[in-house]
Amino acid sequence: MTKSVFNKINLMWIVLIVVLYVVLSTMMNVGIINSYYKITLFNICINVMLAVSLNLVIGICGQFSLGHAGFMCIGAYSAGVITKMMPNYFGLLIGLLVGFAISIVAALIVSVPTLRLKGDYLAIATLGFAEIIRILVQNMKITNGAAGLSGIPPLTTFPLLLLGVVVTIVVCSNFTRSAPGRACIAVREDEIAAEAMGINTTKYKVLAFVIGAILASAAGALFACNFYVIKPTQFTFNKSIDILVMVVFGGMGSMTSSVLAAIAIGLLNMILQNFTDIRMILYGAILVIMMIFKPDGLFGDREISLTKIMAKRKAKKEAR
Numbered sequence: 001m002t003k004s005v006f007n008k009i010n011l012m013w014i015v016l017i018v019v020l021y022v023v024l025s026t027m028m029n030v031g032i033i034n035s036y037y038k039i040t041l042f043n044i045c046i047n048v049m050l051a052v053s054l055n056l057v058i059g060i061c062g063q064f065s066l067g068h069a070g071f072m073c074i075g076a077y078s079a080g081v082i083t084k085m086m087p088n089y090f091g092l093l094i095g096l097l098v099g100f101a102i103s104i105v106a107a108l109i110v111s112v113p114t115l116r117l118k119g120d121y122l123a124i125a126t127l128g129f130a131e132i133i134r135i136l137v138q139n140m141k142i143t144n145g146a147a148g149l150s151g152i153p154p155l156t157t158f159p160l161l162l163l164g165v166v167v168t169i170v171v172c173s174n175f176t177r178s179a180p181g182r183a184c185i186a187v188r189e190d191e192i193a194a195e196a197m198g199i200n201t202t203k204y205k206v207l208a209f210v211i212g213a214i215l216a217s218a219a220g221a222l223f224a225c226n227f228y229v230i231k232p233t234q235f236t237f238n239k240s241i242d243i244l245v246m247v248v249f250g251g252m253g254s255m256t257s258s259v260l261a262a263i264a265i266g267l268l269n270m271i272l273q274n275f276t277d278i279r280m281i282l283y284g285a286i287l288v289i290m291m292i293f294k295p296d297g298l299f300g301d302r303e304i305s306l307t308k309i310m311a312k313r314k315a316k317k318e319a320r
Helices: 003-029 035-060 068-085 089-114 120-138 158-177 179-189 191-196 201-227 237-250 255-272 276-293 306-319
Strands: none
Touching: 003 158, 035 068, 035 158, 035 179, 035 201, 035 237, 035 255, 068 089, 068 120, 068 201, 068 237, 089 120, 089 201, 120 237, 158 179, 158 201, 158 255, 179 191, 179 201, 191 201, 237 255, 237 276
16 A cells, blocks of 8 residues: 555545544534434444453454453542542543552563463453452442442543544554454454464554553543442453454454444334333343354454545556
């Protein structure tokens, strides 16, 4: 790809993001997106960050992790505690950085021994880690124990959320296309063959795990400063499963699939709120039907690529 084409594609993505921001902001300002729909929109943005970051670990690196809620919990409580002491955006920034630091240390402690495991053993180990984090938070004075934190400053805004989504997608997409990302894909396809080719499989699996943990921590921080109240019960095993469902629902190995799945499930949850008695039954039935007829996920491993779109248009012009 030439430098001019690369710059043109980047410019197109920037224009699309700006247009999306202007359209959604305008709809919120004029009341088309009311407070109820705004909550749904904010939830979707947070879920996109969580789904894309988990897809990096499961879909790209092929490591079945059930501990994502633990890193989200770390980010949420780091931001919650610090922003209560410093109720401004500087406090949120400090909270994000503290969450990143704790998440990196926790991810290294967990990943170095557990990523030598495979399949169900890795899932159980990461699940146990998430529960340990939740129980620690539940028994600490600084986190107010089981009662949780309340009165967290409402610092999360739509521009901040959109920035978080864009940064998450850019980081994960660029990592996937980089040399370490290609090494992770090789590990996913055949770990034994990757090791035979001289790839340090543990190193790259740990790297992907740490990046996913940092991004999940950022999503947790924005979650805490959006809902004002956080409790340990919000970061249980069920939350990890919710994030996993979004990845599987869309299709593992594709960032586009994770984004679209998070949006689809967010809208589906909003629609099914009107059917409280049978909401979980309908939700489960839809997922089961989708898994039967689309086992690779709703969108599979396909990516939206402006490079490919432009290449096809160029090929059509040349064919004429």
